[in-house]
Amino acid sequence: MKINPVLQEGLQIYWIEGHAFFPYAYVLALLAPIEFLTLFLPAMDPQAWMGPANVFKASTIAAMVLISFFILKLANQEFVPWKFRTLRRWVLQEGVSRWSCAQAQVILLAGHALFFVFLSAPLLIWAGAVARASATVVSTTLFLLLLYSLAYGIWGLAAVALWERKPENRQVFIRTAYAIFVVLSALLYLPLNPIAYLLSYLGGREMAVLVIGGWRWSATGVHLLFHFFILTLGLAVYRFGLWRVGRP
Amino acid sequence: MVFSSRKAALTFLLPLLGLLFPIPLRGQELTLETRVGFQDLFHLGHPFPLTVELTNSGRPVDGLLEVRVWKGGATRGIEPYLFQHQKEVSLSAQSKKSVRFTIEPDSISRPVTVSFLSPTVRSTKEVDLRRFFSPTPLVLLITENKILPTIPLLSSSLGPLVSLSISELPDDSRAYQGVSTIIFYEQSLRDFSKPKIEALDRWLSSGGRLLILGSLHYALYQEPSLDRFLPVRITGLKRVDSLSGLEKSYQIKSTGLKNLLVQDSRKVDGTVLIQEKDTPILVSSTRGRGQILYLSADVGRPPLSRWEGLPVVLKNLVRSSVELPSSPQTSWDESIFSQLLLEPSFLVTYVPLRSLFVWLLFYLGGLGVLWWLWFQRRFPRRRVLFALVILISISSFGGCLHFEQGGYMPDGVLLSSTLLEARSDGYVDTESNVALFSTGVRDYNLHVASGWSDFRPIPRLGRQQDKVLKVSEEGRSTRFHFRLSEWDYRLFRIRSMSYFPFRLEIQKEENRLAVKLANQTHKDITGCWLVVSGQKFFLGDIPRGSTQSREIPVASEPAAPSSVFNSQNRAALRDISFVDKTQEFLFRSSFFSQDPTTAGWSDGSALIFGWVRDAPRRAWVDQTRVSEHDYTLIRAVIPLSDEEDL
Numbered sequence: 001m002k003i004n005p006v007l008q009e010g011l012q013i014y015w016i017e018g019h020a021f022f023p024y025a026y027v028l029a030l031l032a033p034i035e036f037l038t039l040f041l042p043a044m045d046p047q048a049w050m051g052p053a054n055v056f057k058a059s060t061i062a063a064m065v066l067i068s069f070f071i072l073k074l075a076n077q078e079f080v081p082w083k084f085r086t087l088r089r090w091v092l093q094e095g096v097s098r099w100s101c102a103q104a105q106v107i108l109l110a111g112h113a114l115f116f117v118f119l120s121a122p123l124l125i126w127a128g129a130v131a132r133a134s135a136t137v138v139s140t141t142l143f144l145l146l147l148y149s150l151a152y153g154i155w156g157l158a159a160v161a162l163w164e165r166k167p168e169n170r171q172v173f174i175r176t177a178y179a180i181f182v183v184l185s186a187l188l189y190l191p192l193n194p195i196a197y198l199l200s201y202l203g204g205r206e207m208a209v210l211v212i213g214g215w216r217w218s219a220t221g222v223h224l225l226f227h228f229f230i231l232t233l234g235l236a237v238y239r240f241g242l243w244r245v246g247r248p
Numbered sequence: 249m250v251f252s253s254r255k256a257a258l259t260f261l262l263p264l265l266g267l268l269f270p271i272p273l274r275g276q277e278l279t280l281e282t283r284v285g286f287q288d289l290f291h292l293g294h295p296f297p298l299t300v301e302l303t304n305s306g307r308p309v310d311g312l313l314e315v316r317v318w319k320g321g322a323t324r325g326i327e328p329y330l331f332q333h334q335k336e337v338s339l340s341a342q343s344k345k346s347v348r349f350t351i352e353p354d355s356i357s358r359p360v361t362v363s364f365l366s367p368t369v370r371s372t373k374e375v376d377l378r379r380f381f382s383p384t385p386l387v388l389l390i391t392e393n394k395i396l397p398t399i400p401l402l403s404s405s406l407g408p409l410v411s412l413s414i415s416e417l418p419d420d421s422r423a424y425q426g427v428s429t430i431i432f433y434e435q436s437l438r439d440f441s442k443p444k445i446e447a448l449d450r451w452l453s454s455g456g457r458l459l460i461l462g463s464l465h466y467a468l469y470q471e472p473s474l475d476r477f478l479p480v481r482i483t484g485l486k487r488v489d490s491l492s493g494l495e496k497s498y499q500i501k502s503t504g505l506k507n508l509l510v511q512d513s514r515k516v517d518g519t520v521l522i523q524e525k526d527t528p529i530l531v532s533s534t535r536g537r538g539q540i541l542y543l544s545a546d547v548g549r550p551p552l553s554r555w556e557g558l559p560v561v562l563k564n565l566v567r568s569s570v571e572l573p574s575s576p577q578t579s580w581d582e583s584i585f586s587q588l589l590l591e592p593s594f595l596v597t598y599v600p601l602r603s604l605f606v607w608l609l610f611y612l613g614g615l616g617v618l619w620w621l622w623f624q625r626r627f628p629r630r631r632v633l634f635a636l637v638i639l640i641s642i643s644s645f646g647g648c649l650h651f652e653q654g655g656y657m658p659d660g661v662l663l664s665s666t667l668l669e670a671r672s673d674g675y676v677d678t679e680s681n682v683a684l685f686s687t688g689v690r691d692y693n694l695h696v697a698s699g700w701s702d703f704r705p706i707p708r709l710g711r712q713q714d715k716v717l718k719v720s721e722e723g724r725s726t727r728f729h730f731r732l733s734e735w736d737y738r739l740f741r742i743r744s745m746s747y748f749p750f751r752l753e754i755q756k757e758e759n760r761l762a763v764k765l766a767n768q769t770h771k772d773i774t775g776c777w778l779v780v781s782g783q784k785f786f787l788g789d790i791p792r793g794s795t796q797s798r799e800i801p802v803a804s805e806p807a808a809p810s811s812v813f814n815s816q817n818r819a820a821l822r823d824i825s826f827v828d829k830t831q832e833f834l835f836r837s838s839f840f841s842q843d844p845t846t847a848g849w850s851d852g853s854a855l856i857f858g859w860v861r862d863a864p865r866r867a868w869v870d871q872t873r874v875s876e877h878d879y880t881l882i883r884a885v886i887p888l889s890d891e892e893d894l
């Protein structure tokens with residue numbers, strides 16, 4: 001069986017040579033002290049904040065913010081970019097189909113997402129045990145982290161496909177996208193925002209229901225739909241970018 | 249014979265219906281009757297007894313007798329909440345039972361609800377307390393057969409006089425808090441039960457006054473039950489020519505008060521205030537905050553009963569007010585406990601910090617080793633990948649099991665910090681600050697050792713409190729049942745008076761202090777300090793049963809001017825540190841807070857304090873997986889004049 005060369009290149013660079021280990025290590029190196037120090041550090045109001053009670057919330061939010069950021073950077077090929085052959089070269093010179101390129105890059109993205117979530121899982125599970133979170137809540141949180149990683153990470157691939165020769169454009173684009181997804185989405189409707197949603201879900205509070213034209217949409221439904229929409233839209237933009245590769 | 253179909257139907261169908269739908273034909277089977285206070289009187293604002301008489305005219309029944317009392321409200325600075333006094337009651341057929349509660353509603357505008365609840369019987373009664381209250385404290389007269397003697401006690405300024413037999417006395421010291429004076433006259437205490445003696449003792453030491461009036465039946469006063477309260481030992485009767493000392497003291501001269509019989513006695517305790525030819529007539533002794541007065545003459549019989557000066561004497565001996573609780577000597581509120589929760593020394597009691605750190609090191613270290621092995625290529629990469637999966641699995645599930653099942657995460661933490669304020673006669677004012685902190689949602693039973701005089705929940709700002717506190721008496725403790733949500737806590741303040749003979753003597757000389765410490769308790773006192781004139785001296789440990797004498801040089805230079813807010817002694821206290829940081833936190837924030845209103849001492853006093861090791865438990869919970877921590881500090885404040893002792 002002939003292995004997809006784009007996938008082979010990704011496997012070689014990211015995991016065999018170990019260049020993906022650095023973002024994984026960054027995430028863990030930041031997440032571990034955040035989790036541990038959350039137990040001690042008093043917030044602004046010690047009467048309202050209790051570290052151990054909130055350690056799972058704080059760790060989950062930190063994990064989401066870190067994983068989303070680093071998966072966007074990975075997908076955008078910001079780590080050892082010189083080692084990757086361009087899509088243009090794969091398609092035009094190596095004769096690899098656009099579909100194969102897309103397949104390989106999406107598999108690599110999913111692999112990164114899984115690695116991020118699995119490597120962070122022990123820390124999150126311990127935080128859940130300390131905060132007395134149920135197994136269902138911890139499992140759902142890990143699933144949500146996986147969803148966010150894929151939904152946001154796909155925009156890194158889209159950026160590579162759209163502006164392959166303009167790394168500065170890509171960097172500005174993915175940071176803007178990151179800011180929109182993680183921060184600015186709260187301005188549109190709070191349940192769209194992953195931080196707000198996670199805080200609400202882990203705090204056991206129901207968010208406001210969205211009512212449009214007599215239709216009532218639960219906050220969870222809207223949140224999941226929004227992220228599936230982001231994922232689908234990202235895939236569509238990525239496909240468009242791939243379609244443009246090698247065309248004048 | 250005429251056959252009636254209607255009669256036949258009634259004959260056969262009615263019993264059948266009766267079998268299918270049993271209807272009680274005798275009406276209500278259980279009645280509730282209540283008796284409020286002492287002979288339908290109680291002192292407003294103080295606890296009082298409520299007796300519930302249950303009469304069962306039906307089959308045997310087991311149920312829960314409940315008295316619902318409203319507490320809190322605007323006057324107490326806490327949201328209104330229900331105090332549910334509960335008692336399991338078992339009634340046999342055709343029987344009566346009397347159950348006594350001690351209740352203390354914070355407002356009498358809402359009625360007290362008494363109900364008996366069982367699967368078969370439900371009976372409820374509301375009691376309007378407004379008909380029973382007295383704005384002044386009560387005076388109880390305990391006489392044989394409840395007959396009021398011809399004692400001219402009835403003075404409007406003294407409050408209502410209630411005559412009782414000893415069987416009617418409650419066995420809970422709190423029930424006496426609205427009573428200013430208890431008078432014993434010709435009363436045999438042979439049948440006085442131990443709980444009643446203990447209750448009377450506690451009430452006395454908490455500030456009650458006991459007046460024991462002598463009688464010609466002197467043998468009654470030689471019974472051990474009464475003898476334990478008397479400041480004298482009764483030896484018999486003695487005839488005296490007059491009571492000139494009494495007349496002189498009250499400046500009432502009478503010609504008729506001659507040649508009378510009084511009880512002969514010798515002093516064992518207290519002070520003889522009046523005596524006639526070496527016979528004590530009026531003797532006073534103290535017990536904690538309370539006072540015992542003994543009058544050897546028989547006021548119920550002539551000639552003393554006809555003496556015009558007797559009302560004045562008795563008015564002087566009977567107190568017209570009750571001892572009000574002093575302001576708290578310690579600080580205890582939400583802000584203090586929320587800070588304590590984040591203190592690393594206290595955090596480790598409910599979060600497995602050390603093991604979490606070890607797991608973090610194990611996991612991150614393991615990843616580092618695998619990373620190194622990956623690059624070194626000493627092992628096949630498939631094997632390293634397999635090791636990674638194993639490491640993640642072991643870390644995830646092993647750590648989780650370790651924290652949750654290994655007992656490293658308690659369901660709750662009970663912290664009690666107790667201040668024992670030593671008094672001169674071996675009694676201590678006890679103030680226990682209790683916090684029950686829960687890491688999960690669960691019900692708790694907080695037990696408070698019997699003898700407490702006040703139990704108050706501390707309000708929490710901006711937080712909805714549980715509106716119900718269930719209370720039941722359980723032998724040697726009172727059980728408070730309530731629910732806590734996860735990461736929630738409730739704070740309480742418990743006060744009592746107890747006997748803890750830790751005695752101090754300080755003699756101040758020119759440049760030195762002679763300090764004598766006698767620990768006659770059953771507990772060791774550790775880490776004792778003396779703070780005087782802004783200087784601190786470590787006195788060390790004082791083991792149980794030991795006495796130590798020290799001579800301490802004191803600087804003779806004049807003390808710098810100090811204010812209430814910044815005294816020298818306070819400054820000296822700030823320099824004292826402890827190995828246990830939770831202990832230190834409580835010392836600074838609760839026992840000796842910077843709030844000047846809570847400290848009852850100044851630079852003109854010597855302060856001695858130490859920690860009581862394995863202090864008797866005052867609050868505990870009966871649930872497992874709740875870690876309990878107790879800190880008990882005993883302190884004595886001795887005003888320094890030329891010679892003082894405690």
